[in-house]
Amino acid sequence: MTDIFSTIIGSPIARRVGVPQPTRLRRYEPGMPLCEGPVLVAGGGRFADGLVTWLGELGIRAIRALDPNPSDSGEATRLGAVVLDLSEARDPQDLDALRVVGAPALRSLARNARVVVIGTDPATLGEVSHVATHRALEGAVRSIAKELRHGATANLVLAQQDSSDGVRSAVEFLLSGRSAYVDGQVIRVDDRTGANADAVRPLAGKVAVVTGAARGIGAEIARVMARDGATVVAVDVPAAGDALAAVANEIRGTALQVDVTAADAGRRIVDHAVTRHGSIDVVVHNAGITRDKLLVNMDESRWGSVMAVNLRSILQLNDAILAPGAMPDGGRIVCVASIAGIAGNRGQTNYGASKAGVIGIVDALSTQLAERGITVNAVAPGFIETDMTARIPFATREIGRRMNSLQQGGTPKDVAETIAWLAQPGAAAVTGQVVRVCGQSLLGA
Numbered sequence: 415m416t417d418i419f420s421t422i423i424g425s426p427i428a429r430r431v432g433v434p435q436p437t438r439l440r441r442y443e444p445g446m447p448l449c450e451g452p453v454l455v456a457g458g459g460r461f462a463d464g465l466v467t468w469l470g471e472l473g474i475r476a477i478r479a480l481d482p483n484p485s486d487s488g489e490a491t492r493l494g495a496v497v498l499d500l501s502e503a504r505d506p507q508d509l510d511a512l513r514v515v516g517a518p519a520l521r522s523l524a525r526n527a528r529v530v531v532i533g534t535d536p537a538t539l540g541e542v543s544h545v546a547t548h549r550a551l552e553g554a555v556r557s558i559a560k561e562l563r564h565g566a567t568a569n570l571v572l573a574q575q576d577s578s579d580g581v582r583s584a585v586e587f588l589l590s591g592r593s594a595y596v597d598g599q600v601i602r603v604d605d606r607t608g609a610n611a612d613a614v615r616p617l618a619g620k621v622a623v624v625t626g627a628a629r630g631i632g633a634e635i636a637r638v639m640a641r642d643g644a645t646v647v648a649v650d651v652p653a654a655g656d657a658l659a660a661v662a663n664e665i666r667g668t669a670l671q672v673d674v675t676a677a678d679a680g681r682r683i684v685d686h687a688v689t690r691h692g693s694i695d696v697v698v699h700n701a702g703i704t705r706d707k708l709l710v711n712m713d714e715s716r717w718g719s720v721m722a723v724n725l726r727s728i729l730q731l732n733d734a735i736l737a738p739g740a741m742p743d744g745g746r747i748v749c750v751a752s753i754a755g756i757a758g759n760r761g762q763t764n765y766g767a768s769k770a771g772v773i774g775i776v777d778a779l780s781t782q783l784a785e786r787g788i789t790v791n792a793v794a795p796g797f798i799e800t801d802m803t804a805r806i807p808f809a810t811r812e813i814g815r816r817m818n819s820l821q822q823g824g825t826p827k828d829v830a831e832t833i834a835w836l837a838q839p840g841a842a843a844v845t846g847q848v849v850r851v852c853g854q855s856l857l858g859a
């Protein structure tokens with residue numbers, strides 16, 4: 415989507431006078447290599463050797479150290495990514511590896527490169543110095559993300575002792591173009607095992623329900639999940655019936671016209687999905703609305719409708735989907751929250767409350783459903799170019815769009831790719847997480 419500001423700052427005059435240009439992000443397309451250029455796998459953690467072997471299996475060149483004399487061998491090779499495994503760090507002194515490895519490596523990054531640091535989840539550590547060391551990684555990685563340029567991102571994976579599958583899944587996502595707008599994030603993985611049977615179509619054989627699928631982010635979630643092999647049930651209000659049918663036809667899914675706030679919405683979604691497709695393996699709670707007003711002017715209808723669509727409907731649909739017979743063990747629930755639910759936003763007490771409530775659902779339900787192997791996560795989009803954000807007044811919109819480390823808005827596809835990753839069988843170790851897809855927005859940072 416182009417906008418007036420992009421047109422102005424991308425103009426030849428603006429380029430000539432040196433106005434900083436946002437980098438065109440490398441976004442995933444099927445068949446694309448995981449990353450462009452070799453991957454430096456550094457650090458003496460417990461996952462590094464396994465990652466080198468795995469990268470080799472994918473046909474990606476992994477190197478364990480930088481060439482100390484790059485000028486002797488002609489033009490220096492640009493790194494596609496740096497993976498620094500500090501999972502065995504014991505003491506704050508061990509953090510010096512960030513500087514020793516990072517300084518030369520960061521100078522050698524290609525455009526759109528990735529920096530992924532692996533630590534140990536402080537919640538699993540007892541010794542105070544160990545906890546301090548691994549907690550310190552958060553501050554370091556979020557700062558690195560702010561220093562990187564040219565579309566490069568930095569993210570942290572916090573693992574448990576035996577998190578090999580989870581680490582691999584998270585690193586694969588973070589290295590790929592799927593995570594183009596995920597920056598400065600911390601992703602915790604536990605020690606559950608899981609792998610994708612089909613690397614190209616990781617959701618093959620899965621049935622996914624997507625609410626609010628007629629347009630915007632929801633339509634893109636439906637498309638990306640279908641591309642990845644899922645059979646999609648696209649849900650939206652009857653008033654959006656034509657657009658909904660068009661999306662469902664395009665992706666060879668089925669359309670279900672239902673208002674998610676209706677008392678029988680859960681039963682109708684379950685009946686449709688189970689009768690037509692056999693089960694619900696994945697549900698994406700994406701339907702959402704805004705009805706902004708300062709709290710002093712907030713009427714009952716604005717407050718009530720936002721709560722009903724964005725929060726109460728999810729509770730009600732989950733009750734139906736989690737009753738026996740709909741979602742098998744190993745299922746996936748992914749909610750669409752918002753950075754407004756983390757940072758709050760002026761004029762959005764109703765919306766901020768509803769989206770923070772969604773994060774509460776993720777916290778509580780992920781624990782309750784752990785025994786069934788059902789993961790519950792949320793994605794919190796920042797500024798995403800959709801009809802919803804196109805209605806924001808010009809000046810506010812431009813600030814929202816630029817105030818992040820990647821200096822641009824995200825696309826619905828960026829949100830969809832993160833949700834599709836969380837839905838993968840390989841992401842079994844990721845639960846109870848809120849992954850922000852916001853280019854490291856300063857809001858809620």
Ligand code: NAD
Pocket residue numbers: 625626627628629630631632649650651654672673674675700701702703723750751752753794795796797798799800801802803
């Ligand atoms: P959108 O308005 O373009 O699309 C929302 C869809 O949900 C529409 O098709 C609408 O008909 C549907 N919907 C609304 N109420 C419904 C109901 N009661 N039952 C069934 N369907 C219903 O919005 P979007 O920008 O694509 O946003 C999608 C989600 O992402 C929302 O939850 C929103 O809060 C969240 N989000 C968006 C942004 C952004 O920048 N666009 C940022 C943060 C979070």
